[in-house]
Amino acid sequence: MSDELTQERLADLRRQFASLDDDGDGYITEDELLAHFPGLPAEAIAELDRVADVDADGRFSLEEFIRLSGRA
Ligand SMILES: [Ca+2]
Numbered sequence: 001m002s003d004e005l006t007q008e009r010l011a012d013l014r015r016q017f018a019s020l021d022d023d024g025d026g027y028i029t030e031d032e033l034l035a036h037f038p039g040l041p042a043e044a045i046a047e048l049d050r051v052a053d054v055d056a057d058g059r060f061s062l063e064e065f066i067r068l069s070g071r072a
Pocket residue numbers: 021022023024025026027028029032
């Protein structure tokens with residue numbers, strides 16, 4: 001039960017996701033990540049891709065974002 005996200009936490013993650021999704025298409029791309037975290041090294045992005053990009057389409061959906069953030 002401990003991995004159950006509260007509604008409050010979920011709403012918080014949605015807000016974070018929306019703030020990163022600049023063009024509002026429902027996906028966070030590497031470009032959008034870099035726009036918000038300009039100092040993010042390529043290795044960190046590659047690591048994010050590896051652990052979080054479950055369907056390997058090169059971008060993060062809300063579902064992937066929640067899965068990643070929810071377990072941290
Ligand atoms: Ca986007």
